[in-house]
Amino acid sequence: MDYVIGIDLGGTNLKVGAVLAHGEVIFRKHMPSGVEEGRDGTIKRLLYAIEEVRFHVKGKRLAGIGIGIAGAISMKKGIVVQAPNLPGWEDFNIKEELSKKLQWPFFVDNDANVFALGEGWCGAARHNNNFICITLGTGIGGGIVLNGELWHGIDGTAGEIGHIIVEPEGIPCNCGGNGCLEMYASAKALVRIAKEGKSNKAEKIADDITADEIAKLARAGVPYFKQIFLSQARYLGIGMADLVNILNIEMIVIGGGLSKSCDLFLDAARDVMVRRSFKIAGERVKVLPAELGGDGGILGSGFLAFKGLGLL
Amino acid sequence: MDYVIGIDLGGTNLKVGAVLAHGEVIFRKHMPSGVEEGRDGTIKRLLYAIEEVRFHVKGKRLAGIGIGIAGAISMKKGIVVQAPNLPGWEDFNIKEELSKKLQWPFFVDNDANVFALGEGWCGAARHNNNFICITLGTGIGGGIVLNGELWHGIDGTAGEIGHIIVEPEGIPCNCGGNGCLEMYASAKALVRIAKEGKSNKAEKIADDITADEIAKLARAGVPYFKQIFLSQARYLGIGMADLVNILNIEMIVIGGGLSKSCDLFLDAARDVMVRRSFKIAGERVKVLPAELGGDGGILGSGFLAFKGLGLL
Numbered sequence: 058m059d060y061v062i063g064i065d066l067g068g069t070n071l072k073v074g075a076v077l078a079h080g081e082v083i084f085r086k087h088m089p090s091g092v093e094e095g096r097d098g099t100i101k102r103l104l105y106a107i108e109e110v111r112f113h114v115k116g117k118r119l120a121g122i123g124i125g126i127a128g129a130i131s132m133k134k135g136i137v138v139q140a141p142n143l144p145g146w147e148d149f150n151i152k153e154e155l156s157k158k159l160q161w162p163f164f165v166d167n168d169a170n171v172f173a174l175g176e177g178w179c180g181a182a183r184h185n186n187n188f189i190c191i192t193l194g195t196g197i198g199g200g201i202v203l204n205g206e207l208w209h210g211i212d213g214t215a216g217e218i219g220h221i222i223v224e225p226e227g228i229p230c231n232c233g234g235n236g237c238l239e240m241y242a243s244a245k246a247l248v249r250i251a252k253e254g255k256s257n258k259a260e261k262i263a264d265d266i267t268a269d270e271i272a273k274l275a276r277a278g279v280p281y282f283k284q285i286f287l288s289q290a291r292y293l294g295i296g297m298a299d300l301v302n303i304l305n306i307e308m309i310v311i312g313g314g315l316s317k318s319c320d321l322f323l324d325a326a327r328d329v330m331v332r333r334s335f336k337i338a339g340e341r342v343k344v345l346p347a348e349l350g351g352d353g354g355i356l357g358s359g360f361l362a363f364k365g366l367g368l369l
Numbered sequence: 370m371d372y373v374i375g376i377d378l379g380g381t382n383l384k385v386g387a388v389l390a391h392g393e394v395i396f397r398k399h400m401p402s403g404v405e406e407g408r409d410g411t412i413k414r415l416l417y418a419i420e421e422v423r424f425h426v427k428g429k430r431l432a433g434i435g436i437g438i439a440g441a442i443s444m445k446k447g448i449v450v451q452a453p454n455l456p457g458w459e460d461f462n463i464k465e466e467l468s469k470k471l472q473w474p475f476f477v478d479n480d481a482n483v484f485a486l487g488e489g490w491c492g493a494a495r496h497n498n499n500f501i502c503i504t505l506g507t508g509i510g511g512g513i514v515l516n517g518e519l520w521h522g523i524d525g526t527a528g529e530i531g532h533i534i535v536e537p538e539g540i541p542c543n544c545g546g547n548g549c550l551e552m553y554a555s556a557k558a559l560v561r562i563a564k565e566g567k568s569n570k571a572e573k574i575a576d577d578i579t580a581d582e583i584a585k586l587a588r589a590g591v592p593y594f595k596q597i598f599l600s601q602a603r604y605l606g607i608g609m610a611d612l613v614n615i616l617n618i619e620m621i622v623i624g625g626g627l628s629k630s631c632d633l634f635l636d637a638a639r640d641v642m643v644r645r646s647f648k649i650a651g652e653r654v655k656v657l658p659a660e661l662g663g664d665g666g667i668l669g670s671g672f673l674a675f676k677g678l679g680l681l
Contacts, residue, residue, distance in 0.1 A: 129647070138649060187523055201615070203520065210617020211499055214650040217614040222607050222645060225535060234610065234645035295534050298546065299611055302529040303513070305522020333534060333546035335441070337450060338526040 060117045061362035062110055062161075064103065064124040065354025067168060068092060068142025068195075071099070073106035074352065075114045076359025078368060080179035082352050084113045096145040104158065121162040123362030125171025125354050126151065127198075129214045135165050138213060141231060142196075164365040168192075168354060169216060170207050172312055172347070173200025174364075175357025180348040181310045189306055190347070191218055192313035193293075197239040201304070219243065221296045241292035244268035244315050250285050272318040283321070290322035294329025301334040301342055312347035319346040372429045373674035374422055376415065376436040377666025379480060380404060380454025380507075383411070385418035386664065387426045388671025390680060392491035394664050396425045408457040416470065433474040435674030437483025437666050438463065439510075441526045447477050450525060453543060454508075476677040480504075480666060481528060482519050484624055484659070485512025486676075487669030492660040493622045501618055502659070503530055504625035505605075509551040513616070531555065533608045553604035556580035556627050562597050584630040595633075602634035606641025613646040613654055624659035631658040 060083070065072040067090060074085035086106045091098050111119060128140025128147075135152020137143070156163050166174075173182075173190035182188040186205040192198040197219030201208040208215050219239035220232050227236025240246055247268045263270075275282035297309055311319060323344060331339045349356055363369040372395070377384040379402060386397035398418045403410050423431060440452025440459075447464020449455070468475050478486075485494075485502035494500040498517040504510040509531030513520040520527050531551035532544050539548025552558055559580045575582075587594035609621055623631060635656060643651045661668055675681040 129649070139647070199615075203515070208515065208616070210650065211619050212617055212649050212653065214647050215615065215617035217617075217647050217650070220614040220645075220647060221611050222535070223537060225604075225607055232647060292537075295537055299533050300615065302532040303511075303527065303612065303615060304520070305524055305527035305529075307523050333532075335451070335526050335529050335532060335544060337441070337524050338522065338529070341524065 058117050059120040059368065060114060061120050061359050061366070062107055062122045063355040063358030063360075063362065064106075064122065065168065065171070065358060066090060066099070066103070066124060066143070067127045067354075071102055071106065072351070072355055073103070073110055074355035074359070075110050076356060076363075078363055080356060082355055082359075084110055085352070085355060086110055090143075092143060096143075096149065099143070100154075107159070119161055120368065121164065121362040121366045122159065123164045123166075123171070123358035123360070123365065124151070125166055125168040125358045125361070127168045129212070130165060130167050132166070132209050132213045162362070162366060164361045166207070166361055167198070167200070167213070167216075169198030170200040170209070171357035171361055172198075172353050173202055173207065173310075173357070174360045175349050175353045176310050176312065176347055177202055177205075178360040179356060180353065181345045182308050185308045187306045188308035188310060189216075189218070189300055189304070190310045190312055191297075193243055193311060193315035194313035195243060195245050197243045198313075203304070203306075218296060218300070221299050223292045223295050238292060238296040242289045242296065247271050247285055247289060247315075250288060251282070254281065254285075268315060268318075272321055275321050286318070286321040287325055290325035291329050293322065293326040295333060297326060297330040297342075297344070298333035298339065301330060301338050305338045306342065308343045308345065310345055310347050312353060316346045370429050371432040371680065372426060373432050373671050373678070374419055374434045375667040375670030375672075375674065376418075376434065377480065377483070377670060378402060378411070378415070378436060378455070379439045379666075383414055383418065384663070384667055385415070385422055386667035386671070387422050388668060388675075390675055392668060394667055394671075396422055397664070397667060398422055402455075404455060408455075408461065411455070412466075419471070431473055432680065433476065433674040433678045434471060435476045435478075435483070435670035435672070435677065436463070437478055437480040437670045437673070439480045441524070442477060442479050444478070444521050444525045474674070474678060476673045478519070478673055479510070479512070479525070479528075481510030482512040482521070483669035483673055484510075484665050485514055485519065485622075485669070486672045487661050487665045488622050488624065488659055489514055489517075490672045491668060492665065493657045494620055497620045499618045500620035500622060501528075501530070501612055501616070502622045502624055503609075505555055505623060505627035506625035507555060507557050509555050510625075515616070515618075530608060530612070533611050535604045535607045550604060550608040554601045554608065559583050559597055559601060559627075562600060563594070566593065566597075580627060580630075584633060587633050598630070598633040599637055602637035603641050605634065605638040607645060609638060609642040609654075609656070610645035610651065613642060613650050617647075617650045618654065620655045620657065622657055622659050624665060628658045
């Protein structure tokens, strides 16, 4: 029986796993991406992890390799076009380079797109053909699936949902714009908002407070932190309403690190979305947390490879 | 030689014309939609105009009829789902009703979608497969073309570009939301902004001032009115940036009544869009005024019919 290797390459973590055609991960290897070692260092780790997976998977043939990368990818050429979290990867032709080093067919896409492929294959959107996945992590990414196919756009940059403008005079964003959703609804945004309100409140807020800690305090019922999530939910709801009004999709799936705190914001975000969307289009949208958790990227990249090979 | 009839049904005007397969309108009949006479009155006008067109077109066979309607259309059933400017048309199955009354194949879509079909066929987007048309009239509509096909969404409400949220705490919109693009960048919005600023300025502003008059004064160099268009351009640019970041399309075409004033806002709107979009995706987008003018709806509906008949 054939298997493929799925790779999830982020700015922090590198996850590599062996995936079967029915959507099972039979072996996984996690390690830091090691971006501080430069691009070559990360590629060395990646090749090592592939060897490790191959060593552990017995009695099966490796058919191909898929990878999801935290950056904008030009699909035609396989070039990383923009990758703020992977220094040195911009303008790098990963498809050409790794095809030289590896003897298996190699498929590449953006990490948020690959996440959407995974959720559509065997996650929350497995019964849907028209949905959008939003990854709420340090930043915000997105993958758009229309008629069962990823919509990449002309240059491969479609789905930049983190840069929907939610405050016309809002704070500056790394993209060069300002008031982007990413600045108001990501993990990074929660931390900023918590710190900014610091001087106005009695609670002590550590300088190195994390989104997880904010979630913990909100869940414990501390009003200040609950309020931070309500503000985040409002902006997320505005971004989702824009998506619904523009694309009239069936489902929105929320993934990324923040998705484990969906209990704190998702109902509120959905309420804002419904109120601000066209009636029929808004009410019909299911908004769900992602189902695949830490394996999502591996499964999605696995699907990318299976699909590319014509095996699915 | 075959011809089709293209119909453009708005809340104010009804335009009916005979269209040839190379994109020529050989006869056209314009009249008021007569919404005050109710739905049956408008349908009577429509049937009369079809007869008029048939009477004037000699020596050609009528192959089919296409119509673009100012409302959200459920494509599967041919039902008008939502039509604020056509009272009495909601939940009306126009496809079934007119198929009974007419002996020719009948095709229906939303007016902004039909406008996009026309511009893609023989207008500004004729060399493009991935573009968005925005109609700036009393309200704001949109048609999204991806891979050469209209994207209708699940319920037929996709492309509601007028309801992209550009001011999170903005003024209420008919859709039930608030801060929608339509409230800041349509002809209606220009008039509202002109009147609101009235008390703060020396110029006299008539109670029944129109968007055309505002344009005339802005073109004459009156700073107050020039400023109104710059505000409109900023919000339009924000909406366009959202579209670019989400969909990474090749072109945006501006139509509707306000498009004849593109000289007053389009360059400024494009600048805002480029600054607020992902670099590659934003810089590559061509932003152009529509080319088909008053015949756009007839040509688009004609194309809808030719395409539906398999003749194009």
